[in-house]
Amino acid sequence: MSAKQALLITSIFLLSLCLEGVAAQRSSKIIRAKRNVVLKGFYFVSVVESEDISSVIKELTDKERNGSFPPGFKMEIHGNASEVAHGFFARFSEVALNEITKNDKVESIFEDHIMKGGSALPSPGEEATNVTTSAAANSSTPFTRIVTTWGLDRLDQDSIRYDHHYTTPCGLTGKGVDVYVLDSGIFYEHKEFQGRASSPGCDPIDQIFNTSKNGADFTGHGTHVAGTVGGKKFGVAPGVNLFSVRVLDTQNSGSANSLVLGAECVVKSVERRKRPSIVNLSIYGDKNLLVKRALDTLMRKGITVIGIAGNSKTKPKNSCKVGPGSIQGIITASASTKSDEPLMYSNAGTCVDLYAPGAEILSASTNCKNCRSTRQGSSMAAPHVTGAVALLLEKCPTMKPWRVKYILRSQMTKENKLNFSRMPRIYQSMTPNLLLHTSSLQCDLEC
Structure with missing residues (x-):
């Protein structure tokens, strides 16, 4: 082989390596x-x-x-x-x-x-019954309602002796607080919302698929979630403003992209309205770096984010392997039952921050303007937590997300109320035994 041939072969080899590198x-x-x-x-x-x-x-x-x-x-x-x-x-x-x-x-x-909405299928819709209330929402005395859903009833009870009443602390109702429900939409005309539910002016699913639904709900998932956050009869915080950011389609399915578009929508709305704001994410799926970046941005801008631990088919799995609830800084809820046990297929582990009612939860339905339905899953636990945070932000409107999380876990929960005996042993010691309890909030809290 001549020197020229050797040089040519070497050059071709180096060029191929270069092209492979590119x-x-x-x-x-x-x-x-x-x-x-x-x-x-x-x-x-x-x-x-x-x-x-x-x-x-x-x-x-x-x-x-x-x-x-x-x-x-x-x-x-x-x-x-x-x-x-x-x-x-x-x-x-x-x-x-x-x-x-x-x-x-x-x-x-x-x-x-x-990405998926995290709840079981609803029961058939039925007409909602009336409830009565006492005390003015803007007074310093507790705001009490007679309720038909055990989830609200549990939030102000020290034990599972239900009295069919729900009392919010310090007369708080979430008035002046904006809640963005990133979900399947909201049935705006439902009587639960009293005209407090609307679109923030964007719909991620519309953007992706070139439709014009404007945040309307076609599965009932988002309406049920919104009802638990701020419905007149079913809501933890019945005075909040509710905004539909539709990131799930008519099959209750969304994507990482729709979630990021939803976060973009929230930031622009919050900057325009300048009110204390919360995002409810009753959605779960694989972890995603892009979603993490978007939600980290929300929290840096002072927006509190509530997520879910996610659900498994028969028994709980590690919540830290599910997004976006496993992102640090998000307040992550798992579901409890009426008998103070974890809902068996709601995920567990160290990425759970607290439990909230999530089994057989009664809330608003899309079947009619006064209909209700029952759903369950960690999707139903998160809006209880979101409503509780709305009460806190009404009292302390400039509180930062990290501080909200600390106060929620230290002052708005009860410890060791849940029976973990049926939970897989691997998770019993690593899962926080904290149950949401809104009445524990101190009215003299320093913001």
């Missing part, structure tokens, strides 16, 4: 979802922080329009997220995905995956 670098930009939950073709493109999102989108759309990309390049832009994650949502063909990875202004590409 290909590996491009593929490493793509953060894949698990195969069994992936939403094929849907992505979030994270743009380099120093670059303008709109300019990057314009560059790509101009090139597509001019035919600068190879045949098979197909791209649909579904919106951007400048507040909670620096990038945009899109649907790509495989050719488009490959081309986007070549763009130096693109930092990473997140493959979208499924």
Whole structure:
């Protein structure tokens, strides 16, 4: 072999290594979802922080329009997220995905995956009965209602001796507090909401699928959750403002992308309204770095986030393996039963912050303007906690999320009330035995 041949072979070898390195670098930009939950073709493109999102989108759309990309390049832009994650949502063909990875202004590409609402199917809808109340909501005396749901009844009882009354502490009702329900929507016309439920002006599912439902509920999941947060008869905090941010579709299924779009919607609404705000996330799925970034941003901006431990088919699993409730800073609820036991398929472990009623919970239904239904799961526990936080934020409207979490766990719970004997032994010692108890809140609390 001549020296020239040897040099040529070496050059070809080094070039192939270089090309392999470039290909590996491009593929490493793509953060894949698990195969069994992936939403094929849907992505979030994270743009380099120093670059303008709109300019990057314009560059790509101009090139597509001019035919600068190879045949098979197909791209649909579904919106951007400048507040909670620096990038945009899109649907790509495989050719488009490959081309986007070549763009130096693109930092990473997140493959979208499924998120689910966490509750069992409802019972058939039925007409709601009337309840009576006593004491003015703005007085310093407790606000008491006769209630038909054990979940509310349990929040002000020291034991499971139910008296069919629910009393909020210090006359609080959550008035002046905004709650964003990231869920399947809300049935705005339901009498439970007394005109306090509305859209914040955005609907992530509408954005992704180019529909115009404006936060309306087609599964009942979000309406049930909202009723437990702030319904007139069924709500922990019957004075809150409720906002529907629809991140679950008509099959009660959403995605990481819809959740991030929902977070973006919340930030913009909170900045406009400037009120103490809470996000209720009765949703769970695989962990996702993009979702974590978005929810971390919410909490940094002073918005308290309530999540769920998630549910399993027959027995609890480790709540720390489920997102987004396992994200540090989120207040994570698991479900308890009327007999003060954990709901057996509601997840457990160290990522649970507290338990709240979540079995056979009665709340608003989408069947009619005065209908109710029963659901269960950790999805039903979270809104009890959200309502309790709304009471606290009415009293202390500038309280930061970390402080809310501390006060909630230290002053608005009862310890060792739950019977863990049927819980798998591995979780008994690592799961906090704290049960939500709103009446423990001290009226002289220093904010």
